[in-house]
Amino acid sequence: MAFGPHLLLAVLEGLVTSAVLALTALGLSLVFGVMRVVNVAHGEFFMLGAVLAWAVATAVGASPASGFAAALVIAPLIVGAVALLAERLVLRRLNHDPEATIVATIGLLYILQQLALTFYGADARPVPPPFNLRISLPWFGYSAYKLSIIATSAALLLLSWLVLTRTRAGLIMRATQYDSETAQAFGIPVGRVYAAVFAIGAMLAAIAAVLIVPISQAHYLMGQDPLLLSFAVVIIGGLGSLRGTVVAALLIGLCDGVISMFFSPTLARLIATLAVAMVLVFRPQGLFGKAAR
Amino acid sequence: MTDRKIFSATGTASLTRRTALKGLAAAGGLMSAPGFVRYAQARSSAPIRIGFQCHRTGIGASYGRWYERTTAAAVKLINEAGGINGRPVEIVIEDDGTDAGRGAEVVAKLANQHKVDIVYGTLFSHVVIGSAPAAEELKIPYYVVSEGYHVASGQLNRWCLQPGITDVRAQVTSVAPWIAANAGKKVAMIYPDYAFGYDHRDYLPPALEQAGAEVVARIAIPPTETSFTKYFPQIPSSTEVLYHVMVGPAVLTFVKELGEFYGANGPQLFGFIDSLEAVDLNSPGLDYLDGSHFWEGSPRYAQPADTDAQKAYRAAVGIDDNGASVNDPRDVSTAGHMFGCWETLYVIKQAMEACNYRGPEDRARLVEATEAITTLPEGPEHPQGDKVFDGRIHQVFGHQYISKMEGGRLNVVHKTAIEDSRYEPEADYTTQPL
Numbered sequence: 180m181a182f183g184p185h186l187l188l189a190v191l192e193g194l195v196t197s198a199v200l201a202l203t204a205l206g207l208s209l210v211f212g213v214m215r216v217v218n219v220a221h222g223e224f225f226m227l228g229a230v231l232a233w234a235v236a237t238a239v240g241a242s243p244a245s246g247f248a249a250a251l252v253i254a255p256l257i258v259g260a261v262a263l264l265a266e267r268l269v270l271r272r273l274n275h276d277p278e279a280t281i282v283a284t285i286g287l288l289y290i291l292q293q294l295a296l297t298f299y300g301a302d303a304r305p306v307p308p309p310f311n312l313r314i315s316l317p318w319f320g321y322s323a324y325k326l327s328i329i330a331t332s333a334a335l336l337l338l339s340w341l342v343l344t345r346t347r348a349g350l351i352m353r354a355t356q357y358d359s360e361t362a363q364a365f366g367i368p369v370g371r372v373y374a375a376v377f378a379i380g381a382m383l384a385a386i387a388a389v390l391i392v393p394i395s396q397a398h399y400l401m402g403q404d405p406l407l408l409s410f411a412v413v414i415i416g417g418l419g420s421l422r423g424t425v426v427a428a429l430l431i432g433l434c435d436g437v438i439s440m441f442f443s444p445t446l447a448r449l450i451a452t453l454a455v456a457m458v459l460v461f462r463p464q465g466l467f468g469k470a471a472r
Numbered sequence: 473m474t475d476r477k478i479f480s481a482t483g484t485a486s487l488t489r490r491t492a493l494k495g496l497a498a499a500g501g502l503m504s505a506p507g508f509v510r511y512a513q514a515r516s517s518a519p520i521r522i523g524f525q526c527h528r529t530g531i532g533a534s535y536g537r538w539y540e541r542t543t544a545a546a547v548k549l550i551n552e553a554g555g556i557n558g559r560p561v562e563i564v565i566e567d568d569g570t571d572a573g574r575g576a577e578v579v580a581k582l583a584n585q586h587k588v589d590i591v592y593g594t595l596f597s598h599v600v601i602g603s604a605p606a607a608e609e610l611k612i613p614y615y616v617v618s619e620g621y622h623v624a625s626g627q628l629n630r631w632c633l634q635p636g637i638t639d640v641r642a643q644v645t646s647v648a649p650w651i652a653a654n655a656g657k658k659v660a661m662i663y664p665d666y667a668f669g670y671d672h673r674d675y676l677p678p679a680l681e682q683a684g685a686e687v688v689a690r691i692a693i694p695p696t697e698t699s700f701t702k703y704f705p706q707i708p709s710s711t712e713v714l715y716h717v718m719v720g721p722a723v724l725t726f727v728k729e730l731g732e733f734y735g736a737n738g739p740q741l742f743g744f745i746d747s748l749e750a751v752d753l754n755s756p757g758l759d760y761l762d763g764s765h766f767w768e769g770s771p772r773y774a775q776p777a778d779t780d781a782q783k784a785y786r787a788a789v790g791i792d793d794n795g796a797s798v799n800d801p802r803d804v805s806t807a808g809h810m811f812g813c814w815e816t817l818y819v820i821k822q823a824m825e826a827c828n829y830r831g832p833e834d835r836a837r838l839v840e841a842t843e844a845i846t847t848l849p850e851g852p853e854h855p856q857g858d859k860v861f862d863g864r865i866h867q868v869f870g871h872q873y874i875s876k877m878e879g880g881r882l883n884v885v886h887k888t889a890i891e892d893s894r895y896e897p898e899a900d901y902t903t904q905p906l
Contacts (some may be wrong), residue, residue, distance in 0.1 A: 188702070296529060300533075301537065302533075302750055303722065303751075305724050305757065307756040307757075313731075313732050313735060315735060319705075320733055320735045322729075394725060394728070395725045396724050396725060400530075436702065444694060444702070
């Protein structure tokens, strides 16, 4: 294949990776930014979204499009409810203590993973994409559904930005992120904000998973990669920064697409990890993060 | 994950006198419970304990589930027919998480804690390679159902045997002439980037060259990969046949993306059923494979020429004509491999009876008795077909099936002869001390 089309394919693949990664990492970043909780179980919320998408799509059973649409609405809601429950039952009881919550979310990771193994099984199961359209380019074909993931993700990120910057709910979240004690003094129900943010963070991961599941099947171990890459994105972009998350996701996704296509996937991972290390050494607050107060 | 109980759940809680007494009482009760030492005096009637190193979790879990069912079905029949040497067979299962490090621990645990007679049943090559040294150290026979070339190559040790399933080198050697004659002469290979894939990479090209074809590209893919489009540009445009063997949960994605990439103008496809074991062939996106060919260790779908033994085997394991569970048509079996469990257990039975196996002190004699086996006739004990066992390399040789995917099922189009898969042995385990 000539260099031009090869690069085009690499960029397209990279953009799909970025799109899913940006949504997943945004959830992680939000939870850390507002609650100061490092959610190690974030990848399992992603997995749960995919597994539930399969369950919902199978239960609806009608056309692939309606099954997928139902999954896109219902799966994130259930995942949000599970996250809410976890926040109420576990994280709140630990007073959102940073160290204790890391251990608690590791436990949550294993609980969710083993529950999925028990009730869903070890097989990878597919969800039919809402539409099967192949865009035929002169050099290769490409799935139109993959392109729609990029568009959907961009729209959702824009929506998140609007909510965070233009609405009262966003203002409350930002106030809590900026200084939770002062926020509480001003009458903001910080506890409820924490619960909502944790649920929203998990729902963002679940939405990303529902989007990806028609191209990469639901499997009970699928949460590991998104978790690692999300951490990389959040560290590079700066915790709690939406702009940083999007830029870092684009960077890592495109880097992954291009380097793994022209060189090797292992090298792409190496470079991403090296980037994380470099950022931690030279700019610990991340590219767009603000230094900790 | 395992059957091990963890008693110290809370690290900081102090052990009270009452808890300690309760624990002691419970342990004492267990020891004196009926059955615990039932066979202490009557060894001749004690069960023969076979440790089953099972991929219950991890990437091999679909295989593990079916290996477990096949094992249970075979053991039930063996026990109904009087067991081995008049003793019942008992299977002790430990999950290895399809993990090489855990695999070695499982072998040690089965041998030391569960006091099993032998260890059996491992599939994934990295687990076998990781566990083999433990088997040698403990001097316990280790019967694998793995199909990798690692046993036959001489890379392992005298305690490792593979008498129930053929190895990858034999498989590729026997199908290469068919590929060259029927699919195409320029072959691009896609294989997983670890031991099992390397067996394909190393032994297919020479076999193809001998048949007048050549390998134009070798593309290794990490087994944890979830997206494949990025590898497809490496497939040269001159490729006539794309030879694919994949494992893990992402195989559906692989086929789907291949279909999107090539559309109707792609090369011929020849795959190993490993790519689609436990996967419903009517899954969305797999229609792209229609008309392509697969190697199968044993046909997944019932064939018109099925023997009575094959039919009885399918009924005993509980799979329908489509190779899915009779209880759930969506629960598709790993038919291409799991017959190896059945046949391995019958080989173990045959060898144990030949050496009049009584207990762990006869383990070395059991290995020698297995090495002495030469031919295994087709029948209820070997439903996949007759086989030849080579005691020098601890490896069995048998027939291979090539099937065509048509209308969402696999129809056998060619069955290779046992001689097609033979190669010069590169090792002789019988020279190693036991």
